Amino acid sequence: MSIFYGPVLSRRFGYSLGVDIIPYKICSYDCTYCQLGKTTTKTINRKSYVKINLEEFKYSLCSIIDKNERIDYITFSGSGEPTLNKNIGSLIKQVKSITDIPVAVLTNGSLLNKKGVIDDIKKADLIKVSMDAPDQKYLQKINRPHPDIKFASLSEGLNLLLNTFKGKVWLEIMLIKGINDSLETAYEFEAFLKNLQDISPGLSIEKIHLNTPVRPPGSRKVFVPDHDRLLEIKKILGKKVELIKELDIKITGNKDKSLTNNIIELARRRPVTSRDISKSLMVNTNEVIKCLKPLLEQEKIKFKVHNNERFYYK
Numbered sequence: 001m002s003i004f005y006g007p008v009l010s011r012r013f014g015y016s017l018g019v020d021i022i023p024y025k026i027c028s029y030d031c032t033y034c035q036l037g038k039t040t041t042k043t044i045n046r047k048s049y050v051k052i053n054l055e056e057f058k059y060s061l062c063s064i065i066d067k068n069e070r071i072d073y074i075t076f077s078g079s080g081e082p083t084l085n086k087n088i089g090s091l092i093k094q095v096k097s098i099t100d101i102p103v104a105v106l107t108n109g110s111l112l113n114k115k116g117v118i119d120d121i122k123k124a125d126l127i128k129v130s131m132d133a134p135d136q137k138y139l140q141k142i143n144r145p146h147p148d149i150k151f152a153s154l155s156e157g158l159n160l161l162l163n164t165f166k167g168k169v170w171l172e173i174m175l176i177k178g179i180n181d182s183l184e185t186a187y188e189f190e191a192f193l194k195n196l197q198d199i200s201p202g203l204s205i206e207k208i209h210l211n212t213p214v215r216p217p218g219s220r221k222v223f224v225p226d227h228d229r230l231l232e233i234k235k236i237l238g239k240k241v242e243l244i245k246e247l248d249i250k251i252t253g254n255k256d257k258s259l260t261n262n263i264i265e266l267a268r269r270r271p272v273t274s275r276d277i278s279k280s281l282m283v284n285t286n287e288v289i290k291c292l293k294p295l296l297e298q299e300k301i302k303f304k305v306h307n308n309e310r311f312y313y314k
Helices: 054-067 088-098 117-121 136-143 151-164 183-199 227-237 254-269 274-281 285-297
Strands: 004-010 014-020 073-077 103-107 126-130 168-174 207-211 241-243 302-306 309-313
Touching (some): 004 054, 073 088, 088 103, 117 151, 126 151, 151 183, 227 241, 254 274, 254 309
Parallel strands (some): 207 241
Antiparallel strands (some): 302 309
16 A cells, blocks of 8 residues: 555645655554544554565655646645654655655644654644644544643643644644633633743744644544534634635545545445555545545435444445
């Protein structure tokens, strides 16, 4: 299975070519809203999780770039926390050696305070850091981190990034109805950001994205906040804030149509998870997720939850 997926039309990055360098679902978090479901291995151990031949990596990337008219970002993200892979720095270096397409790293920020992590990703053009909690209580409730990860270490890591990274830094807050979308929590976020600015007065986060769990999450208790509440939170957090709106994407490409039909046929035979579909069809899980939402909306498939996992069926 290729570590590349897409290009996928993203709500934040335009046409994004994903680079998935972590096996399914190895992460330092077990977020309640994660579209990939429950974390199977929760760890902070950095190592070479995926065997990658650098020459094959470069050849595959060049081939994908040649076949696609538009790629806005090459994005390291995917099935787990990408900074867990200790080879991310050499892979970013390989990308930069063959193309001027900007590189983005999507991280939950949990490892930024660990030795070598920022050095490994500093060649990227953009680092997007998820920060869904303003304190330890919400961190435990929403992100369910590895026991060694504390909110203080997240703040330390983000401050370190702002002091050493020369590219763009975006912050993303995933808002969940009834959990972290209260105005009280918004003011706690505001205080945290102000304190961060006071520590590093010459530094700046370029954008703050307010995101919502529009894709099917692993938990049944995750809901999208009311739009009026999102506007209130946006006002509290200031002019750098953008609401990340859902894209109205219709499946039109031949590849997507083929994948869609194959997903329906699999679901017709037996209930399957997104991971089952990914393995059976030899397609990256993120491409599967992209197809599942419109299939559910069009009622071409249904789902049921068992042991905190979604099983799709026809």
